[in-house]
Amino acid sequence: MHTLEQLRSGQLRQHTRINIKDNLEQLPEEFAEYCPQVEVLDLSDNQLSALPESLSQLQNLRIVFASNNQFEVLPEVLGRCAKLDMIGFKSNSIRHVSAAALPAKLRWLILTDNQIESLPEQLGECSELQKCALAGNRLTALPQSMQHCHKLELLRVSANQLASFPTQLLELPRLAWLAFAGNPFCQGFEHGSGLAKYSLEDFVFDKVLGQGASGVISLAHPKPGVALPSSVAIKVFKGELTSDGYPSDELDACLHVDQHPALVNFIGQISEPDCSAVVMKLIPEHFSNLGQPPSLATCTRDTFLPEQQLGIAAIAKIVEQMQSLLQHLVEHHMCHGDLYAHNVLVDDNYNIVLGDFGAASHYEYLPKEVQLKLERVEQRALAFFIEDMLSICRLNEQASNTYKQLKSQAKEFLGL
Structure with a gap:
């Protein structure tokens, strides 16, 4: 982790990776003079709402991360950075993305958890685009031009306001990882899950086994009289948006996928006012x-x-x-x-x-x-x-x- 003082003192002039987390509200206009060699710039977790124009002078800059800041507009200076191919502005307040903000070599675009209602048609001109994460915005449609993003392999458009399935994606020759749940065009299940229902009171919770963006998995032991194995894993879902979409859609998938030898074995569900969870067969430790x-x-x-x-x-x-x-x-x-x-x-x-x-x-x-x-x-x-x-x-x-x-x-x- 670096500081603005280190930057100004000249200590970072030869650094190729710079990570500044210093509650910054702005960067100095002469920023590029302090770190001319930087390739990876991480400005996440500050209070920034703009970037200096001098950023475009950084001839080696390839990656800019600025998640958890105060941006309302994707900075257009990014589009003038010659080698920039990776942009991550997750969890800001971005409402507007202009064509000018998209660099020519864009390969990785992360705009999860913002307030974007539309994207420019010029997104389809980003011929190198390979990964695009747009979950948790307010998109009502995707640019028709995305049918030309022939290198796109991973796309997240869950938890938006898409009125219909974006069929322009379906002829993309390399698209392999697509998430689209949690949009108005998506229909929920009209039938209930076949999994048995339990309450939190049916279990004694032990240690935490793992934790991810959508929830916490804990080792648990059913109380006497509960017809389950002596040890199970329980995933309690959080309510927050993840990079893939809504945890409620993940829960829905878990409840309706049924059993398969190569799948996590879901054996029960918990649905209470303040808790949604799935009960899973414990995966042996030797996996x-x-x-x-x-x-x-x-x-x-x-x-x-x-x-x-x-x-x-x-x-x-x-x-x-x-x-x-x-x-x-x-x-x-x-x-x-x-x-x-x-x-x-x-x-x-x-x-x-x-x-x-x-x-x-x-x-x-x-x-x-x-x-x-x-x-x-x-x-x-x-x-x-x-x-x-x-x-x-x-x-x-x-x-x-x-x-x-x-x-x-x-x-x-x-x-x-």
Whole structure:
């Protein structure tokens, strides 16, 4: 973490990464003179509402993060930064985004949790756009021009005011991770969940097992007389918007996805005035993460630990389970929206469990031709998953027939 004093004193002149969290209300106009080498600039968690024009003089600037500030307009100076390709302005008060604010090389655009009602048609001219997060705004439609964003792979438009499904997205050749729940065009379930109902009083809560944007997962023990295993996991949902959408839509997906061997096993629900939660079968401790989340460099693609390598038989078993799971989701008219290795747990026998339904969206109410194209979107996510798995295949097994078959299958799903 850096300070404005360090900046002004010249201590940061050679720094390529600068992170200033100093309750700032403004930056000095001569900002660029103090850090001419900066590539990654993080100004999140301040009180900023504007950026200095001198930002455009930073010839190496590639990334600007300014979440949790006071911006009402996406600064147009960003569009004049020659190398800028990554913008993150989550949780501001942005109402207006002009075409001038979009840099030519834009690859990553995060505008989650703002007050944006429309986006410029020029967004479709951002030919490098790969990741776009727009959940939690007031968008009533998406630019028709987005049909030209041929490199777009991940899109979040949940929790907006979209009056109809944005069909211009459905011909995008690489779109694989799409979340759209929580819009007016989305229809809720008219039937109840088949999961048994419990109350908080039925459990003794133990330690916290994990915590994410949408809720807290705790180890819990049913009280005597409650017909459940001796230990379960309970996820209590928060009410706040997440980067994927509303926690209530995630809860809805959990309640209606039904059981599958490769899914987290939901066995109950809790619905009280101040608490919505799901009861899950406890995942054994010997399961571990299959992958790691994407990095700034990979943008939409998972990363893996340097030492992680798998044999082709293990990869084939994992892929087979994921294919079966995808078919299960199709039968339930659901896009998972986040089919990633980092959302998968795996044991020593390569049995997998997929969780995290934060980006899930139902689509059974949409026209059949739209449903079929949404299934293709999920198939692309499976193709990328296969490619990522093959990237950690042991070198001496990459000439095997199974490797070639999986490679071919991934290409087929991608239309190559």
